[in-house]
Amino acid sequence: MTRPSLHLYLAAPRGFCAGVDRAIRIVEMAIEKWGAPVYVRHEIVHNKYVVDELRAKGAVFVEELDDCPDDRPVVFSAHGVPKAVPAEAERRNLIHVDATCPLVTKVHNEAARHNSVGRQLIMVGHAGHPETLGTMGQLPEGEVILVETEADVARITVRDPSQLAVITQTTLSVDDTAGIVAALRRRFPEIMVPAHEDICYATTNRQAAVKAIAPKIAALFVLGSPNSSNSRRLVEVGRAAGCDYAQLVQRAADIDWRALGTPSAIGVTAGASAPEVLVEEVLDAFRARFDVTVDIVETAVEDIEFKVPRALRIPA
Ligand code: SF4
Numbered sequence: 001m002t003r004p005s006l007h008l009y010l011a012a013p014r015g016f017c018a019g020v021d022r023a024i025r026i027v028e029m030a031i032e033k034w035g036a037p038v039y040v041r042h043e044i045v046h047n048k049y050v051v052d053e054l055r056a057k058g059a060v061f062v063e064e065l066d067d068c069p070d071d072r073p074v075v076f077s078a079h080g081v082p083k084a085v086p087a088e089a090e091r092r093n094l095i096h097v098d099a100t101c102p103l104v105t106k107v108h109n110e111a112a113r114h115n116s117v118g119r120q121l122i123m124v125g126h127a128g129h130p131e132t133l134g135t136m137g138q139l140p141e142g143e144v145i146l147v148e149t150e151a152d153v154a155r156i157t158v159r160d161p162s163q164l165a166v167i168t169q170t171t172l173s174v175d176d177t178a179g180i181v182a183a184l185r186r187r188f189p190e191i192m193v194p195a196h197e198d199i200c201y202a203t204t205n206r207q208a209a210v211k212a213i214a215p216k217i218a219a220l221f222v223l224g225s226p227n228s229s230n231s232r233r234l235v236e237v238g239r240a241a242g243c244d245y246a247q248l249v250q251r252a253a254d255i256d257w258r259a260l261g262t263p264s265a266i267g268v269t270a271g272a273s274a275p276e277v278l279v280e281e282v283l284d285a286f287r288a289r290f291d292v293t294v295d296i297v298e299t300a301v302e303d304i305e306f307k308v309p310r311a312l313r314i315p316a
Contacts, residue, residue, distance in 0.1 A: 004262045006290035008283070009217055011209035011269035012298040017202030019101030020045045020273050022306040023078035024054070026099040029312040030073055031058045034095065039068040041085065042077040042130055044099060045273035046228035048250060065089060073097065079130035080104040082137020102306050103200045104131060107167050108138045110194065114165040115139050119192065120158055122147055124180050125169035129229055132169055153183040165192040170200040171230035171272070173237060174207055202272045203230050205300040207237045210269055213297050214241035218263035221255065222248050223278045224271030231271025243267065251278060252285035262290075 023044050030038045036058025043051050043061060051061060059075075065088050068074045073095035076085065080100040089096040100108075111121050121144040125132035136144040144167075145156050158164060166184060168177055177197055184191055214220060220238040224231020231248060238246035249255055260266075266286075270279050286292050 003289060003291045006263065006286060006292050007265040008286060008292050008294050009213040009265065009267040010279075010283075010294055010296045011206070011213055011267060012296050013202070013205045013209060013300055013302045014268075015223070015270040015272070015274055015276050015279060017101075017200070017272040018302075018304040018306045019078050019103060019200070019202070020050075022308060023099040023101065024050060026097055026308050026312060027054050027059050027075055028057065029308060030075055030097055033312060033315070034073045037072055039072050039074040040077065041065060041068070041074055041081065042079065043227075044075065044077050046231075047225050047271075047273040047275070049275060049278060050273065065092075065094075068094065070094065075099050077130065078104070080108060080134030081130075082134055084137060097309055097311060100134070101170070101200075103170055103198075104134070107135055107170065107198045110165075110198070111135060111138050111144065111167050114167075114192070115143055119163045119165045120145065120160070121165055121167055122156070122158075122184060122191070123167050123169070124148075124172065124177055124197075126172075126229060129169065131171070131229070135167065135169070147180060147184070150180050150183045153180065153187055158188070161188045162190045164188050164190070166194065166197075168198040169229070170198055171203045171233065172197075172199055173233045174199055174204055175237075175240065201302070201304065203233070205302060206230065206234055206269065206272065209297060209299045210234050210237045210267070211241045212299050213267040213269075214238050214243040214246075217243050217265045217267040218245060219243065219260055220246040220267040220269070221282060222246065222269055222271060223250070223274040223282060224248055225250055225273070228271045228273050231274065234269055234271060238267070249282070252281045255282070255285060257289065
């Protein structure tokens with residue numbers, strides 16, 4: 001039987017970013033150094049496959065420090081934690097390793113710097129996301145106001161409109177965030193805005209690659225977990241850029257082949273926490289059904305690597 005031909009645009013960059021790669025290495029090195037189990041507060045990165053693999057190696061995932069025993073090490077996830085968490089770990093004398101992405105830590109430091117000169121912060125982010133909770137938790141209650149939409153900007157009450165600064169979650173939609181920041185500038189003309197919003201290089205690059213392929217394709221598949229902010233943004237960016245059929249899939253098994261039909265061109269990408277092995281799985285699933293021509297669309301080259309904390313580089 002001849003298979004229908006399919007042009008498959010593969011976005012590049014896609015998948016693991018430097019912060020995710022580092023966080024996974026930290027858990028693996030902690031297990032190597034201290035043996036299993038190593039506790040991890042929250043999913044180290046938002047990907048079920050990654051979490052399952054680490055669980056099989058000896059990681060135990062918990063939501064709160066209260067769920068960790070005193071005699072085992074604990075790793076904090078890549079999303080960052082409120083200040084109270086490492087303080088509590090210190091108080092309990094827990095061995096703790098912080099896998100917060102350095103680009104999230106940079107936002108924490110920015111927030112602290114503004115706070116030290118009396119500025120109130122407005123954070124653009126998603127309520128309840130661990131990164132937002134961690135960043136807001138760097139400062140006392142009331143010092144950071146969260147806005148999620150342009151409509152929120154009109155609703156907030158600030159202490160002093162001349163003493164404000166903006167910070168953002170690192171994994172937001174570049175375009176939506178620009179709209180919210182513009183609304184903040186209109187309402188608070190003196191607000192301090194960072195030269196480049198805090199959206200990280202990996203989020204920006206993955207969205208740019210999706211924008212480049214979206215107009216060419218009938219369907220876009222984004223590998224990622226439903227709780228992965230940057231993966232979900234890739235779906236939205238794909239739709240906004242003209243590909244109505246943009247789907248988040250965790251594995252090849254999630255693809256609805258009947259709904260897809262026989263398109264002539266599709267796109268594939270992966271969120272920053274989705275491993276390449278899952279992309280390969282999806283490509284194989286397409287190859288089994290179509291005569292596939294792969295076209296890699298590379299919009300940026302990434303060569304960033306973050307070092308793991310010193311404590312892990314020294315033998316126990
Ligand atoms: S998506 Fe960006 S901020 Fe998040 S871990 Fe990756 S590099 Fe760091």
